[in-house]
Amino acid sequence: MAGHVGLHDDHDDVPGGGLRAFLMDALGTALGRCPPLGEGALELRTVTYVVDPPFFGDGDIGHVAVFGTVNELAVAGAHPLALSLSAVVEAGLPLRRLGQLADSVRRAARAADVIVLDVDARVVRAGEADQVHLHTTGLGVRRQVSPAAGTATGIGVGDRLVVSAPLGGFGAHLLSIRAALGHEGVVTTDCVPLASLLARVREAAPSGALRAVYTVGRGGLASALRTCARESGFGLRVDEEALPVRYETQVALDELAVDPVRAATAGCVCLVVAAESLDTVLAVLRAHPYGRDATVVGTVVPAGTPTVELVRADGRRDPLLADAGAPARLA
Incomplete structure (x- = not known):
């Protein structure tokens, strides 16, 4: 050609x-x-x-x-x-x-x-x-109107934050190519279609258990969490040590000085799930090829104003509501 x-x-x-x-x-x-x-x-x-x-x-x-x-x-x-x-x-x-x-x-x-x-x-x-x-x-x-169809109106204190796949591979892959670091040979972008995964979750979850769903995309998990906090009016607390990041992706992001919570991600969603239905939703996610690494990363907490807080491994609490330090043009 x-x-x-x-x-x-x-x-x-x-x-x-x-x-x-x-x-x-x-x-x-x-x-x-x-x-x-x-x-x-x-x-x-x-x-x-x-x-x-x-x-x-x-x-x-x-x-x-x-x-x-x-x-x-x-x-x-x-x-x-x-x-x-x-x-x-x-x-x-x-x-x-x-x-x-x-x-x-x-x-x-x-x-x-x-x-x-x-x-x-x-x-x-x-x-x-x-x-x-x-x-x-x-x-x-x-087919059905549901609180899970892109809104945050059903979210409440104690709900769990779940991500369906490892974070940061897409951003690490592309940034590595731009910087000629060579990590793209082992770091995959993980771009996959998620319609069947979400359909199975919606079918299996009890009514009202799936509060909201957000795409984790070019702005990383931090962007999805900010949207959720602003729409719901609640606080979100995320545990850094719980974030699913593959070893090779973490190595690449460390060299690039990019925080995994802010790294562009593909083929991943963040779900807000009622605590009493968490085991059911996790089981359905992990039974699907694109949800095997589904992980609970945080909780909805009381707050006077919308907040997103990342609890670091050393106990520090970093606010994520402001978009600071994200590399330009991750995707």
Whole structure:
């Protein structure tokens, strides 16, 4: 697959039909018509993905965009069905890279059981898009209205904070590549679709037991916790020693001087769970391939104002409500 993207390759008069036709051909069977929606409320999520670098050790921006969009829908309580994709491509990007991206989108859509409804592409001058940016809109159906569908209204003192997967691998992988440290050879990004995991938890948990669910993403667990605290009005206390971080990820983050609680994470959610249902939820999470490392990391505590507190191994208590020290452009 030779050639490079040119400034006019998005026009229909380009031989081969332009970038849109190129992407549609490469996506193949991932493209399709919208499946029947059935009963329920429609849920839409529109997300922009900028990943530096967009092609990295164990993946690329294509599968990050598909899985990220699917996970946003699932966290909102919806069953993901389909998505559309738009690419902003730098002139000069090798067509083999664009083909790699399309192949990644195709495989990710199959893994997440969603259809790509439409695709578009535009070209910008070299240096204006970090090779490629992606914009997605995901479509899902919410069969039931539940407090777990992206709100924090049901949270109360004593509820437990649970993360579904190890933290920081995504940020450590990308930052290691940028700094040429070599850790990306052993640190995985762990970008996976979580719709089936969350569906099983919602089916198994008693009514009202799953208080809220938050994506742990580019801002790390700290960002998810801040959102939870502000929405609920409660205090959150997290134990640093309980945070699930793989050894190789911790080594990389230490060298990069990044706190795991602030490191970009993929394929992970933070769940707020009623204490009496904790064992049930943990059992369901750990029975799923993407929830084997689910861990209780903290508790909801009384507070006059929203607070997030990280209890360090030496007993110090660090406030996390203010976003301080997070490296720019983790994703």
